[in-house]
Amino acid sequence: MDFRSLGNTCVVGLQWGDEGKGKIVDVMVEHYDVVVRYSGGPNAGHTVVVKGDKFALHQLPSGILHPRVRNMITGGTVLDPAVLLGEIESLRQRGVVISGENLRISDRAHLLFPYHRQQDMLAERAALPGSKIGTTARGVGPCYADKVSRRWGVRVCELYAPERFRRRLGEIIAHKNAYLAALYDVREPIDASATTEEYLTFAEQMRSFVCDTTIELSQAIAERRQLLFEGAQGSLLDIDHGTYPFVTSASSGAGGVASGAGIPPTSLKSVVGVIKAYTTRVGEGPFPTELRDHVGERIRESGREYGTTTGRPRRCGWFDAVAAGYAARLTGPTHLAVMHLDTLSGFEQVQVCVAYRAGGRALNTFPADTYSLMEAEPVYETLPGWKESLGACRRFDELPRAARNFVETLGRLLSAPVTMISVGPDREQTIFVDKGR
Ligand code: IMP
Ligand code: MG
Numbered sequence: 001m002d003f004r005s006l007g008n009t010c011v012v013g014l015q016w017g018d019e020g021k022g023k024i025v026d027v028m029v030e031h032y033d034v035v036v037r038y039s040g041g042p043n044a045g046h047t048v049v050v051k052g053d054k055f056a057l058h059q060l061p062s063g064i065l066h067p068r069v070r071n072m073i074t075g076g077t078v079l080d081p082a083v084l085l086g087e088i089e090s091l092r093q094r095g096v097v098i099s100g101e102n103l104r105i106s107d108r109a110h111l112l113f114p115y116h117r118q119q120d121m122l123a124e125r126a127a128l129p130g131s132k133i134g135t136t137a138r139g140v141g142p143c144y145a146d147k148v149s150r151r152w153g154v155r156v157c158e159l160y161a162p163e164r165f166r167r168r169l170g171e172i173i174a175h176k177n178a179y180l181a182a183l184y185d186v187r188e189p190i191d192a193s194a195t196t197e198e199y200l201t202f203a204e205q206m207r208s209f210v211c212d213t214t215i216e217l218s219q220a221i222a223e224r225r226q227l228l229f230e231g232a233q234g235s236l237l238d239i240d241h242g243t244y245p246f247v248t249s250a251s252s253g254a255g256g257v258a259s260g261a262g263i264p265p266t267s268l269k270s271v272v273g274v275i276k277a278y279t280t281r282v283g284e285g286p287f288p289t290e291l292r293d294h295v296g297e298r299i300r301e302s303g304r305e306y307g308t309t310t311g312r313p314r315r316c317g318w319f320d321a322v323a324a325g326y327a328a329r330l331t332g333p334t335h336l337a338v339m340h341l342d343t344l345s346g347f348e349q350v351q352v353c354v355a356y357r358a359g360g361r362a363l364n365t366f367p368a369d370t371y372s373l374m375e376a377e378p379v380y381e382t383l384p385g386w387k388e389s390l391g392a393c394r395r396f397d398e399l400p401r402a403a404r405n406f407v408e409t410l411g412r413l414l415s416a417p418v419t420m421i422s423v424g425p426d427r428e429q430t431i432f433v434d435k436g437r
Contacts, residue, residue: 001419001432003031006335007269008227012254013234014327014414016243016281018307018314019274020339020422022046025062025230027420027430028272033225034070035063036217038260039250040232041078041112041143043136045308049425055091056308058138059084060103061230067097070220074213075108076250076260078143079156081202083112100208107157107210108262111199115176115190116142122184133246134283136309144249152176156210159203169196214262221267229257229268235327243370246285254331273333273416275324277341277406280314282307286373289317289353303343304425318351318380321413326366328414337420338407341399342429347385350406353378354413383409390423396433 011028013019026048029035037044037060046057050065059080063069073079084105088098116139123142124132135141146152152172158165173192180186220227233252236242241253251260258265278299281287290296296316299305305314344350356363356376367373386400393399399407399421411418421431 001434003028004226006226008221008229008267009270009272010229010231010254010257010268011272011274012231012331012333013252014236014273014275014324014331014333015234015279015320016236016285016287017232017234017252018045018280018282018305019234019276020337021231021274022048022057022062023339023422023425023427024272024274024337024420025228026050026065027427028228029063029066029069031226032063032069032228034072034217034220034227035061036072036074036227036229036261037061037077037232038074038229039076039252039256040248041140042080042083042138043140043248043309044232046230046232047308047425050427052426053094058087058309060087060091063228063230064091064098064103065096067102070102070104072104072213072217072261073106073109074217074261075106076256076262077106077109078112078140078147079105079109080112080139081199081206083138085202085205103209104211104213104216105156105206105209106213106262107155107160108212109156110143110147111154111156111159112139112143113154113195113199114139115173115180116140116146118180118186122180122186126184132284134285136283136307138309141249156206159199160207160210162200162203165200166196169199217261217263221263229261231256235331236323241330243285243373246283246370253327270334271332272335272337272420273328273331273414274337274339275319275410275414276339277319277344277410278303279317279320279323280305282310282312282314286370286376287315287317288323288356288373288376289320289351289378290315291317299343303340318353318378319410320353320378321410322353322356322366325414328416333414333416335419336411336414336416337422338410338418339422341403341407341421342390342423344385344403344406345389346387349382350385351380351382352406352409352413354381355379381409391429393423394428394431396421396431399431
């Protein structure tokens, strides 16, 4: 596959996250010069396996394992400095070199504070059954809420004006303490000065990374460097277009790239839509094809479907072409990557949801009303399964016929060409599908 011809590319999940974007970025990254995180924060969990060695990344872009590649965390993201610095430290201990050369952090990114995590947890705990979101409890939602409020948000650049930062954070923490005490009866107030000093120490540790990433990005574009924009979460978790309110709090879809990274929308040339051969979801929310039986369990076990960030078992079900097709409509993938094809080995038959029924009637589109989606029953197309394990396949024509047929069905349903197929967690376990096959 000629990756250089893709130009600036974004990699976006077309489901509810955990499609395998981290692996695809890792496979593609050697052909790119810059990897950019444009939305989300430490709620993301990207698993990259290199030569059997597993790396779980939350704040850092997946290009960090490649010494040549520049990694950027841009203004649309939220940054938990403790998580970031912890991740940097643990990667350094494993021999990964991280410096101001290969890691750049936007001075416009919003800072996540311990009170955000506390708010996230307490709000979930207080929510009535049916109203819980099932967040990763990393504080990401409250941090974005503070950003949008314009009153309580604090950006990275503010760390470098310490006097102003002390004053502002003092005010904000006084407000947070009052809020947490009134609403949740929290008795132990947050120590404003300890938090402030802790963050000022983080500021020094991060100083060499922090810059105006929009300048560096526009330079990179002018120099015709090839950029890879790495999505976090999935299109169906997008704050505007996902299954609201069971979504994350940022623009996780392809539309978020230009605004989150701060690049002209026209500078993006290719869009890789990443889909898993089945569907998973962590947290609450509608999931029409969910399998609450031994089939779902079997997918979970053989696909190792446990959350990277929280360790929660992921809910599993058949591929939902209505949901992913809706996401594809918003995303316009020029390429599709089908992940975890190996996980479906051994089923007599595999199913693909091609429509929904609700209240005895066909539901032809993916509904805005999340609660009607909760009632939707999947209508399946049944395809023959395959027995062979696929982990050793390296070419499309080495796949069993039924597996090829399954992949082609997904491409047809989503109206985009499947150009990459993953048959195992390792970098090597990837099939590139040639054009004109
Ligand atoms: P939050 O982003 O932590 O507020 O979580 C909101 C919803 O998005 C919950 O259902 C989470 O499980 C889900 N979510 C957040 N980040 C990820 C991710 O990286 N992968 C999959 N689901 C996620
Ligand atoms: Mg993940």
